[in-house]
Amino acid sequence: MSALSDVINESSHSLLSDIVTKTEQEKNMYMYKVDFAQLKSEIQMMEKTDFSIMKAENERLKSEVDKLKQRLREEITRTQSGVRLDMSLEKGRNRDEQAAQEIKIRETDAKIEQEIGTLRTQMEAIKFQILQYMLGTITGAGALILAYLRMFK
DSSP states (O other), rough: OHHHHHHHHHHHHHHHHHOOHHHHHHHHHHHHHHOOOOOOOOHHHHHHHHHHHHHHHHHHHHHHHHHHHHHHHHHHHHOOOOOHHHHHHHHHHEEEEHHHHHHHHHHHHHHHHHHHHHHHHHHHHHHHHHHHHHHHHHHHHHHHHHHHHHHHH
């Protein structure tokens, strides 16, 4: 019996050594709750700082995007101005070239009119010469005919 009592005592002692008392358990639970509360507050603090960092980064990026938009607008305006200037210069060159071509056309028209006038004058002179030869020929033929008629009469 004493051996059995010793075994039971030893077993209960080994069981009791592993068992935690209610106060120790409550103390551990309280410590865990405190640790979890601290962890929760640290996580919330980290979330707030991360959020504020992200917000600041977002604002910085928005600012950079706005600057880039402004620079792009300025570049577009500058490019459009350059293109307008080039187009104006090209229009001016085209007008100058067109005016030069019109002057050449007028000069050519004047030369053609002068040549036509010269040809008309030559044609009138040739007509007059032909008329003279015709009158001379008709007069000569008429004289021959009259002479022929007189001869046979």
